[in-house]
Amino acid sequence: MLAERQSFVTHLECSMTGDRCEADQVHGLSRVGRPxxxxxxxxxxxxxLDRDALERRDTDLWRWRELLPVRQTRDIVSLGEIETPLVPLPRAGGSNVLVKDEGRLPTGSFKARGLVMAVSMAKALGVTRIAMPTNGNAGAALAAYATRCGIKTVVFCPDDTPEINVREIALQGARVWRVNGLIDDCGAIVAEGAKQGRWYDVSTLKEPYRIEGKKTMGLELAAQFGWRLPDAIFYPTGGGTGLIGMWKAFDELEALGWIGPERPKMFAVQAAGCAPIVKAFDDGVEHAERWENAETIAAGIRVPRAVGDFLILRAVRESGGKALAVGDDAIERAVVQAAKQDGLLLCPEGGATLAAYHDALAAGLVGKSDRVVLFNCATGLKYPMPDDSRTLDRHAPIDFDAL
Amino acid sequence: MLAERQSFVTHLECSMTGDRCEADQVHGLSRVGRPxxxxxxxxxxxxxLDRDALERRDTDLWRWRELLPVRQTRDIVSLGEIETPLVPLPRAGGSNVLVKDEGRLPTGSFKARGLVMAVSMAKALGVTRIAMPTNGNAGAALAAYATRCGIKTVVFCPDDTPEINVREIALQGARVWRVNGLIDDCGAIVAEGAKQGRWYDVSTLKEPYRIEGKKTMGLELAAQFGWRLPDAIFYPTGGGTGLIGMWKAFDELEALGWIGPERPKMFAVQAAGCAPIVKAFDDGVEHAERWENAETIAAGIRVPRAVGDFLILRAVRESGGKALAVGDDAIERAVVQAAKQDGLLLCPEGGATLAAYHDALAAGLVGKSDRVVLFNCATGLKYPMPDDSRTLDRHAPIDFDAL
Structure with missing residues (x-):
């Protein structure tokens, strides 16, 4: 990571119109309000650079430095962004099912990928104050990286955000506000403050660099699969940055000649209680309507409205995949199944991908011999678990047959 | 990991008498009751094998396979044992202080290193039932690996073990009992059951393989430091397997000609409320007495009596290091300091090493220019954090100056 690096960034462009913007300046959305x-x-x-040279490098996220926007090594704000392992799920999934365990990243979630990039670029561009709406994990990653380089941070989250997330955000040096609303309500407050010039808005896809960090999930998969992508990817989809990012990564790798034109089927997984992308996919439309009364135990994908909806839908459709919704009951069952059968603790959003995989298998959307990747986007340790312990009095006679 | 592997195990020997035992058989303690x-x-x-060949391998724990006891690849029960990153702690520590972030391992703690080895060997040797006393993290790692290969597991923990640990153990398929006592009281129950032939006892150092897994911490450090070890290592010491294991690793690496005779100063860090090794070190004796009324917020190092006490003390003394005790207040302050200054969330035991480092620096035991490694043995997410959030009513006028 400390070796001299070079980015090959040329410019930024609007995802809707293709309009060109200068790199190395602070940007939000494009002129037409798109990522x-x-x-x-x-x-x-x-x-x-060729693939062989790349494979000789350390495997962390910064091995991809030429495909990332940070130009100077000194601007990298790192907490140890390792390549996440692929863990087989032989019983709960099947012999060709691998879990990409993103809970191993700093702050315990894949949000670290996006935020290490956004914060490093903010540092490079001289930003001193940042704000963000979050369902929890993104705020935790932002707080850690921003604190690490001295950028002041304010985070807004729904008032029922998991307790552990709220606490880690605060402990890691950010100011955190619980808001009586959902993430897009929090986003409106951040947008208003940004308009007043109080802070830089790093909401999902409202700044250009989180997607570049999330893209590394696709880059890593290509390298881990020996430059032949898996057949299907099940991705828990809230804002969808990772799905859009992986799709972009695959195009870049093909342009480099490092992979061929084959693509995985991309499955955007949502909760039945908040499934705007699924509805838009099924309706055959390009944009998703806001999902009213959103409710699910998988807080990370409780996103009623995604600014990158059209990019998510485009990638899923181009890939021959599908947007799938799973109920909270199925999510809970999947988490228990993976833990009890394969010893792997998933987060609810990761459980959603396992549940969706079973549905897709039953519906014939994927086959048993397809090589499948499920994204476990955060450590399962952040989420509630049942208490199945019993108590034993060591001073009383112990009935060993009953233990 | 799937490449054909070869272990160079020849035999086992008693750490006290040097008596030889056969490899590839189920063993507990030696004939004289020692590891x-x-x-x-x-x-x-x-x-x-030479260092260059080793460096070309994937960096996970199994790159060290020739120095590990598992003979057959098919016996490896893996959940993705990545090499853990070294994260600088520039503000809370200093410019030469690195944290080895062991929270990135499966089940969120360094216990995975020992238990992946113990369970893989148990599988190889045909064990079908295992039991263990735990302060939390070891039980979680055991449950995950044992469940993954179908070995039935019973875990006993003090009744005030952190709630999250008890729950993850149960969710990952083990039966878990809360016992009104400390870890050695739990150990007595496990020992009694083992005597009755009910299960295999995988207590710290009571089976020979956890130490081989923990040894990989030392192997990794050597590779990560370019085959020159750091000047000092601060290690949170309960049972002390990791400290003993690293010391063994350094000797093996020197015998291979991969490192020289230089060794880090080893600092065994304990909590002031449970510091049997510190007392024995200060008293100049070879064995530690049981610490009565043990109490500390750092549950992982609340170990009143360690079966490998003489091995810990020997390594610390040979290294020119010291056993150090820190109070719970200092531990809590260190955790807050690392999070607020460097964005890195430590577990209490990791915080203890930072607090001990500050003490050692003040006492002149280490210098500011010494290259220091602190072991953060588990993810900080498993431990209680204060709630410093505030609430905001989005329906009321928002005072942005106050955010």
Whole structure:
């Protein structure tokens, strides 16, 4: 990570209109209010680096530095962004099912990928104050990285955000407010403050760099699968940055000549109680309506409205995949199944991907021999678990047959 | 990990008498009731493998397979044992202080290293039922690995073990009993059951393989530091398997010619409320007395009596290090300091190493230019955090100046 690095960023462009923006400046959404995408000189990169050279590097996120926006090593704000392992799920999934265990990243979730990039770029561009709406894990990652480089941070979360998330955000140096509303209500407060010039808004896809960090999930998968992608990816979809990011990563890798034109089927997994992308997919429309009265135990995907809806839907459709909704009961059963059968503790959103995989298998959308990746987006330790312990009095006679 | 592997195990020997035991059989303590150590044919290994070949391998724990006891790849029960990152702690520690973040391992703690080895060997040797006393994290790791390969598991923990640990043990398929006592009281129940032939006892150092897994901490450090070890290691010491294991690893690496004779100063860190090793160190004796009325917020190092006490004390003394005790207040302050200053969430035991480092620096036991490693043995997410959040009513006018 400390080796001299070079980014091949050329410019940013609007995901809707293709309008071009300068790199190395502070940006929010594009002129038409859509996400900006970072573009690279991939031809020059291909001449500079090949797969073999890349494979000799340390496997952390910064091995991909030429495909990331940070230009100077000194701007990297790192907490140890390791490559996450693929853990087989032989009993609860099947012999070809792998879990990408994103809970191993700093602050225990895949949000670290996006936020390490957003914060490093904010540092590079001289930002001193940041705000964000969060369902929990993104705020925790933001707080950790921003604190690490001295950027002041304010985080707004729904008032029923998991207690552990609220506490870790505060302990890691951010100011955190519980708001009586959902994440888009929190987002409105952040947007208003940004408009007043009080802070930089790092909401999902409202700044251009979180997606670049999340893209590394796709880059890692390509390398881990020996430059042949899996057949299907089940991705828990709230704001959808990771799904959009992986799709972008695959295109960049193909342009580099590192993978072929084959793509995995992308399955966007949502909770039945908050499934705007599923509804839009089924309705055949390009944009999703806000989901009213959103409710699910999988807080991370309780996102009633996603600014990148059209990008998510486009990727899922192009891939031949589908948007799938699973109920909270199925999510809970899947978490228990993975833990009791394979010893792997998933977060609820990770459980949702296992539940959706079973549904997809039953519906014939994937086959048993397909090589499948499920994203466990956070450590299961952050979520409530039942108490199945018993008590034993060591001073009384112990009935060993009953233990 | 799937490549064909070869272990260079030759035999086991008693850590006290040097008496030899056969490998590939189920063992507990030695004939004189002391831990057994695994021995390898290091000369043959040196002829078979060099550092360069090792460095070309994937960096996970199984890159060290020749120095580990598992003979057959099919017996490896893996959940993705990645090499843990070294995270700088520039503000709360100093410019030469690195945290080895063991919370990134399966089940969120360094206990995974020992238990993946113990369970893989148990599987290889045909064990079908296991029991263990635990302060929490070891039980969680045992449950996950044992469940993964179908070994039935019973875990006994003090009744005030952190709630999250008790729950994850149960969810991951083990039966868990809360006992009105401390970990050695739990250990007595496990020992009695083992005597009755009801299960295999995998208590710390009572079976020979957990130490081999923990040894990989030392192997990794050597590779991560470019085959020159750090100047000092601060290690939270309960049963002390990791400290003993690292010390063993360094000797094996030197025998292989991969490192020189230099060793880090080893600092065994305990809580002031449970510091039997510190007392024995200060008293200049070889064995530690049981610590009565043990009490500390750092549950992982609340171990009143360690069966490997003489091995811990020997390593610390040989290294020119020291056993240090820190109070719970200092532990709590250190956790807050690392989080608020460097964005890194430590567990209490990890906080203890930071507090002890500050004490050692003040006492001149280490210098500011010494390259220091602190072990954060588990993810900080498993432990209580204060709630510093505030509430905001989005329906009322918002005073942005106050946010």
């Amino acid at each position: 900006l995408l970072v573009r690279y000189d991939l031809a020059a990169l291909a001449a500079h | 057994l150590l695994v021995r390898y044919d290091l000369a043959a290994l040196a002829a078979h």
